[in-house]
Amino acid sequence: MAIHASEGSDLRIGVDLGGTKIEVALLDGQGAIRDRRREPTPAGDYGAILRQVATMVSAIEAAQGRTGLPVGAGTPGAVSRLTGRMKNSNSLCLNGRTLREDLSAALGRDVRIANDADCFALSEAMDGAAAGAACVFGVILGTGVGGGVVVGQKLLAGPNGIAGEWGHNPLPWPRPEWGEVPGPKGWDGRYGSIETWCCGPGMVLDHQRAGGGEARDVQAICQQAAAGDAAAQATLERWEDRLARSLASIINVLDPDVIVLGGGLSHIARVYEQVPLRWREWVFSDAVETRLVRAEHGDASGVRGAAWLWPLGRTPG
Numbered sequence: 001m002a003i004h005a006s007e008g009s010d011l012r013i014g015v016d017l018g019g020t021k022i023e024v025a026l027l028d029g030q031g032a033i034r035d036r037r038r039e040p041t042p043a044g045d046y047g048a049i050l051r052q053v054a055t056m057v058s059a060i061e062a063a064q065g066r067t068g069l070p071v072g073a074g075t076p077g078a079v080s081r082l083t084g085r086m087k088n089s090n091s092l093c094l095n096g097r098t099l100r101e102d103l104s105a106a107l108g109r110d111v112r113i114a115n116d117a118d119c120f121a122l123s124e125a126m127d128g129a130a131a132g133a134a135c136v137f138g139v140i141l142g143t144g145v146g147g148g149v150v151v152g153q154k155l156l157a158g159p160n161g162i163a164g165e166w167g168h169n170p171l172p173w174p175r176p177e178w179g180e181v182p183g184p185k186g187w188d189g190r191y192g193s194i195e196t197w198c199c200g201p202g203m204v205l206d207h208q209r210a211g212g213g214e215a216r217d218v219q220a221i222c223q224q225a226a227a228g229d230a231a232a233q234a235t236l237e238r239w240e241d242r243l244a245r246s247l248a249s250i251i252n253v254l255d256p257d258v259i260v261l262g263g264g265l266s267h268i269a270r271v272y273e274q275v276p277l278r279w280r281e282w283v284f285s286d287a288v289e290t291r292l293v294r295a296e297h298g299d300a301s302g303v304r305g306a307a308w309l310w311p312l313g314r315t316p317g
Contacts, residue, residue, distance in 0.1 A: 147167065
């Protein structure tokens, strides 16, 4: 017979609702993953996505002999405080939907949801690379640029539900000599945002604009730089400078103890030395104690952070 969640369990389920895959994981009270499953995301089919999540959650609960476990979900985009519906999601079929309510109905319990970058930040602040830090800024550097803020191990959402969305701010202290004014046009129609410069495709386009060649991805640029290619090295230096300026603006406002990097570009090892050296010029302080670190949990941080949306000892009502 299945045991209900309220009967002495700190097990929690996280759902990472990505554009290409859905991941569901079961966390115990120590943050260890007890079960983890992945399935392709049904492309463009909102109803099928809800059914897929429900099936995966049911399978994990059945394997544990439990029902009604707390479920948190990390999603692209955010919930509009004005309409209660999803907005800004690159999984377009989610936009305009009452995702939290629909997931709750599909699973028969209250579900907490947050932006996937917020979940990443929460995971690393709870028991990852920034565990124990009072204030954490989590950064995802990949095909886009995302962020999340955690203070006292609690996720900061803000009255507009957009805390941490630094990528949509203008690149600070732009350098005209590098063509940063007005900068490239982003998907939101604005020019010169942090995201357009600091995401992976932004680095590749900058490399090509500077005459560095036809490198197709960040990995190729990094390999060429390691082999001594001057153009590739210059591209990385420009990117590090832009990232340093962008993070300096966060330090000047939030003054976090730790900045954690995730996403594909977080694997560029030289960033953790070069960026802190460069941000000293822009941080309004005679010393910068903020640590820049790589995520400990890697691509598991999203699903882990989703589970952490439910604190220990709390169950859905």
